[in-house]
Amino acid sequence: MTNLYDSRGQQPPRSGLILLQAIILALFCAFALRLWYLQVHKGEEYAEKAKENQLRMEPVFAPRGLILDRGGTMVAVNEPAYALGLVREDVKNLEDTLAHIAEITGAPADKLLDTYKRARKRVKPFEPLLIVPDLTFEQVAAVESDHLRWPGLEIVIRSRRYYKFGQLLAHVLGYVGDASEDDLEKDSSLALGDYVGKNGLEQVLERRLRGAKGVRQLEVDATGRRLSETMLKKPKSGEDIVLSIDLGLQATIARQLEGKSGSVVVMDPDTGELLALVSAPSFDSNAFTAGLTPEQWKGLRDDPLHPLQNRATQSVYPPGSVFKLVMAGAGFAAGMLDPRETAFCQGSLALGSHVFRCWRKGGHGSVDLNQALVQSCDVYFYKLGMKLSVDRISSFAFAAGFGKPTGIDLPHEKGGTIPTRDWKLKRFGEKWTKGEDLNFAIGQGYTQVSPLQVARYISAVINGGKLMKPNLIHGDPPVVQGRLPLSETQQAIIKKAMVDTVEDPRGTCRRILTPGVVAGAKTGTAQVVRLTDELKAMPEDKIPYHMRDHAWMAGFAEQGDRRVVVVAMIEHGLHGASGAGPSVKAVIDYVFLGKGVGPAPDEPEAPDNDE
Amino acid sequence: MSPIDRRLLIHINWPLCGLTMILFLCGVMNLYSASGFRMGEGMSVDAYYQKQLIWGCMGIAGMICMMFFDYRHLRTAAWPLFWLTIALLAAVPFAGKTIYGARRWLDLGFMSFQPSEMAKICILILGARILSMEKERLGFLKLFMVLAIGLIPAGLVILQPDLGSGLSILLLLGGLILYRGLTPRVFKTMLVLVPSLLPLAWFGLHDYQKRRILSFLDPATDPLGAGYHIIQSEIAIGSGQFWGKGFLAGTQSQLRFLPEKHTDFAVAVFGEEWGFVGMIALLTLFCVFLYQIVIIARDPRDLFGSYLAAGIFFYFFWQILINMGMVVGLMPVVGIPLPFISYGGSATLVNFCLIGLALNVSMRRFLFKQG
Numbered sequence: 001m002t003n004l005y006d007s008r009g010q011q012p013p014r015s016g017l018i019l020l021q022a023i024i025l026a027l028f029c030a031f032a033l034r035l036w037y038l039q040v041h042k043g044e045e046y047a048e049k050a051k052e053n054q055l056r057m058e059p060v061f062a063p064r065g066l067i068l069d070r071g072g073t074m075v076a077v078n079e080p081a082y083a084l085g086l087v088r089e090d091v092k093n094l095e096d097t098l099a100h101i102a103e104i105t106g107a108p109a110d111k112l113l114d115t116y117k118r119a120r121k122r123v124k125p126f127e128p129l130l131i132v133p134d135l136t137f138e139q140v141a142a143v144e145s146d147h148l149r150w151p152g153l154e155i156v157i158r159s160r161r162y163y164k165f166g167q168l169l170a171h172v173l174g175y176v177g178d179a180s181e182d183d184l185e186k187d188s189s190l191a192l193g194d195y196v197g198k199n200g201l202e203q204v205l206e207r208r209l210r211g212a213k214g215v216r217q218l219e220v221d222a223t224g225r226r227l228s229e230t231m232l233k234k235p236k237s238g239e240d241i242v243l244s245i246d247l248g249l250q251a252t253i254a255r256q257l258e259g260k261s262g263s264v265v266v267m268d269p270d271t272g273e274l275l276a277l278v279s280a281p282s283f284d285s286n287a288f289t290a291g292l293t294p295e296q297w298k299g300l301r302d303d304p305l306h307p308l309q310n311r312a313t314q315s316v317y318p319p320g321s322v323f324k325l326v327m328a329g330a331g332f333a334a335g336m337l338d339p340r341e342t343a344f345c346q347g348s349l350a351l352g353s354h355v356f357r358c359w360r361k362g363g364h365g366s367v368d369l370n371q372a373l374v375q376s377c378d379v380y381f382y383k384l385g386m387k388l389s390v391d392r393i394s395s396f397a398f399a400a401g402f403g404k405p406t407g408i409d410l411p412h413e414k415g416g417t418i419p420t421r422d423w424k425l426k427r428f429g430e431k432w433t434k435g436e437d438l439n440f441a442i443g444q445g446y447t448q449v450s451p452l453q454v455a456r457y458i459s460a461v462i463n464g465g466k467l468m469k470p471n472l473i474h475g476d477p478p479v480v481q482g483r484l485p486l487s488e489t490q491q492a493i494i495k496k497a498m499v500d501t502v503e504d505p506r507g508t509c510r511r512i513l514t515p516g517v518v519a520g521a522k523t524g525t526a527q528v529v530r531l532t533d534e535l536k537a538m539p540e541d542k543i544p545y546h547m548r549d550h551a552w553m554a555g556f557a558e559q560g561d562r563r564v565v566v567v568a569m570i571e572h573g574l575h576g577a578s579g580a581g582p583s584v585k586a587v588i589d590y591v592f593l594g595k596g597v598g599p600a601p602d603e604p605e606a607p608d609n610d611e
Numbered sequence: 612m613s614p615i616d617r618r619l620l621i622h623i624n625w626p627l628c629g630l631t632m633i634l635f636l637c638g639v640m641n642l643y644s645a646s647g648f649r650m651g652e653g654m655s656v657d658a659y660y661q662k663q664l665i666w667g668c669m670g671i672a673g674m675i676c677m678m679f680f681d682y683r684h685l686r687t688a689a690w691p692l693f694w695l696t697i698a699l700l701a702a703v704p705f706a707g708k709t710i711y712g713a714r715r716w717l718d719l720g721f722m723s724f725q726p727s728e729m730a731k732i733c734i735l736i737l738g739a740r741i742l743s744m745e746k747e748r749l750g751f752l753k754l755f756m757v758l759a760i761g762l763i764p765a766g767l768v769i770l771q772p773d774l775g776s777g778l779s780i781l782l783l784l785g786g787l788i789l790y791r792g793l794t795p796r797v798f799k800t801m802l803v804l805v806p807s808l809l810p811l812a813w814f815g816l817h818d819y820q821k822r823r824i825l826s827f828l829d830p831a832t833d834p835l836g837a838g839y840h841i842i843q844s845e846i847a848i849g850s851g852q853f854w855g856k857g858f859l860a861g862t863q864s865q866l867r868f869l870p871e872k873h874t875d876f877a878v879a880v881f882g883e884e885w886g887f888v889g890m891i892a893l894l895t896l897f898c899v900f901l902y903q904i905v906i907i908a909r910d911p912r913d914l915f916g917s918y919l920a921a922g923i924f925f926y927f928f929w930q931i932l933i934n935m936g937m938v939v940g941l942m943p944v945v946g947i948p949l950p951f952i953s954y955g956g957s958a959t960l961v962n963f964c965l966i967g968l969a970l971n972v973s974m975r976r977f978l979f980k981q982g
Binding site: 010012013015016017019020021023024025027028030031032034035036038039040042043044045046047049050051053054219220221227 | 648746789790791792843845849850851852863866868882883886887891895905908914917921924932940941
């Protein structure tokens with residue numbers, strides 16, 4: 001026992017005891033300070049970080065607005081599409097998985113890897129990366145049947161745009177496509193994989209059609225598992241758009257234009273609404289939503305007939321004799337035209353050394369304004385042109401809406417050309433010559449107009465002088481863009497001449513004469529190339545296609561309160577009446593006689609996607 | 612003499628006893644929250660807190676057992692215990708079980724245990740015995756002798772490999788040496804020598820240990836890897852702010868952003884839910900708890916008792932310092948639990964037993980007066 005009491009009575013080391021107490025104090029102070037720093041000083045910052053850990057915001061897609069024709073037929077809808085999503089965090093072996101995807105879809109594995117690498121940066125953890133945007137049903141089935149072996153692969157259901165009349169309305173509707181890097185940069189509300197309008201109304205009305213995405217707040221745990229979700233902001237569907245287009249009329253015209261290149265515009269002169277806007281040949285909008293292959297895109301772009309071109313708004317042509325309607329206006333506006341005054345046409349007019357010919361070699365004899373328009377006498381207008389000269393003509397042409405875009409809701413519209421002295425000096429460095437006044441007067445030379453501009457001018461002539469904004473959306477309030485500087489009487493004279501052109505036995509537009517309908521029109525033939533004597537001597541059907549003249553017919557038809565303006569422009573159609581007349585006639589027959597083809601969808605209805 | 616008579620009971624350090632109970636109950640309550648996690652709208656609780664309660668009951672039984680015998684018998688047992696420990700540690704490489712890539716466990720048939728735990732206690736007792744016989748502050752020779760005794764088990768443990776436990780043994784012994792005191796010359800030398808030798812230790816570290824230290828110095832370098840623990844732990848504590856988020860309301864723990872939340876990082880759960888107020892209260896409890904052990908060391912029956920208490924003090928002190936330091940981002944991530952707060956069966960058992968030993972020293976402090 002004594003052994004146990006060895007150190008009895010000795011005091012524990014004082015310095016040691018002080019040390020123990022000191023380090024307790026140090027412990028307390030150090031931690032109290034640190035805790036104050038973390039929890040009080042920086043507490044709010046850390047609370048914010050904890051929230052960021054816990055809550056994630058996720059966009060909720062808003063359905064894109066539907067598009068209907070004026071009769072209520074849906075022409076652009078949304079349908080479910082199946083994309084293959086890849087959740088990187090769940091994928092065991094990326095290389096094998098990509099090889100598996102390549103096997104199912106037939107896409108090359110290195111391209112998939114490329115897609116993966118590009119998209120990876122923009123995808124949040126546990127968010128599926130869309131590796132293949134469109135899957136067929138067979139592919140969906142193949143993925144689903146094997147999904148246990150391939151964790152991290154999932155089918156993502158997206159909404160895809162489908163155009164029921166993809167060919168018929170391609171130039172009006174345009175198409176949507178995946179938002180490009182550029183789009184994403186410009187618009188922060190867009191995310192990778194979103195569709196945006198790339199052309200046509202889809203592009204111009206993007207804001208109205210898109211709607212607004214909603215926001216869903218997800219509560220997640222550290223493994224990314226979703227615990228609860230709250231809708232913070234409901235998605236707002238895009239606005240549905242009703243077109244001014246009459247699908248039946250559009251289809252009738254398209255049928256009539258089959259095999260030709262050209263365009264037809266049908267306008268309500270009082271509101272500016274377009275009942276039809278057809279450009280032939282066309283393309284299929286749906287080809288773009290599915291994603292064009294480079295070959296397909298090359299084919300469309302390099303097609304010699306330019307199917308992507310909207311010939312009613314993006315093509316401009318010399319107006320030919322249609323311009324005589326503008327000349328009449330210019331004469332009135334300048335106060336230098338007396339409609340009763342006659343001019344004598346002997347088949348040509350000499351100016352200096354140059355001889356300007358009338359299209360009718362024998363001449364028209366003595367013609368007043370009415371007859372000059374009815375018979376399309378060139379000499380009458382040569383003389384008027386000399387009298388007015390370029391300044392007065394172009395000043396009226398600008399007032400009539402030529403020389404600048406109409407402002408229709410379609411992208412890349414062309415404004416055409418109305419020459420002026422300055423313009424020529426700037427463009428060619430040369431002075432305007434007297435002879436050019438004459439060419440200008442019959443719509444040849446530098447002047448270029450779009451069919452849509454012509455339709456707007458004709459509308460203004462018969463609606464009381466109002467220059468209406470061409471409108472593709474039914475019910476949008478009409479916009480008056482300007483007024484013709486013409487009195488009602490003067491407008492009536494021009495209108496009367498157009499009616500006579502149809503009804504007079506010598507009129508150039510007799511072929512559109514329709515019982516029970518008052519119609520008026522003016523033809524035009526636009527030279528594509530200055531005809532050589534050799535060409536002139538050739539029979540018309542021997543002239544090479546691309547050298548043949550363009551055919552114009554611009555007119556209106558009315559019956560009771562109902563009236564429409566029609567402009568047809570057939571490329572290389574040779575003569576106004578025979579080339580463009582049938583299209584105008586078809587419109588009149590459809591609108592007033594109810595004759596026409598019903599709209600037929602380009603493709604059968606999309607297969608029933610419900611599983 | 613009955614092993615425990617009434618006078619002995621009176622002299623028990625009841626405040627220490629009470630503080631231990633309070634800390635343990637705080638730990639169990641916190642574990643209930645730490646083992647819960649959200650599933651959808653509901654909540655699911657793992658059974659850690661129940662297991663901890665059972666271990667606690669066993670621990671209290673162990674604590675009482677540790678009070679029945681006179682602690683002075685441990686002096687006699689110190690050396691035999693030491694050799695037994697060395698034998699067991701030496702047996703581990705041959706007979707040990709491998710868990711998580713390290714051979715640390717001995718399978719006794721009915722239970723597994725880590726000889727490294729035993730090594731800590733044996734160094735505590737042997738250190739108390741040797742140092743309590745030193746009448747003077749330690750000179751170089753004595754210091755190296757004592758260190759050599761500690762280095763044998765510490766080296767064996769580090770080779771397992773279990774760097775954490777090995778260092779704990781050395782820290783414990785180091786604490787006792789400081790308690791005894793060094794001659795000024797030795798003290799100054801060590802003050803220069805130890806810090807300058809530390810960088811050499813860097814080359815002996817495993818890659819994962821180096822990564823932990825680097826990520827402690829700058830958590831942002833590897834936010835999803837080694838730095839993740841530190842970042843999430845600081846977010847948990849910091850987001851508790853002044854008053855805390857409330858019991859069971861900590862998002863960092865309930866949604867499992869906080870790793871190891873029922874073991875090493877349990878106190879971060881506490882900090883998130885009880886805030887600055889709760890943490891200061893807990894810190895105060897720990898400090899008073901440690902102070903009570905200091906009181907035992909101050910008024911012992913003999914020097915051996917004093918050194919035993921000092922050893923127990925350091926046993927707890929280092930764990931509190933390292934664990935809390937890690938959780939609040941003042942120290943690198945080392946797998947050392949916080950006494951009574953972190954979940955852990957054998958650790959709880961050992962903690963209670965050591966408190967029992969401390970109480971044993973305190974209850975017998977006036978024994979010599981009766982002869």
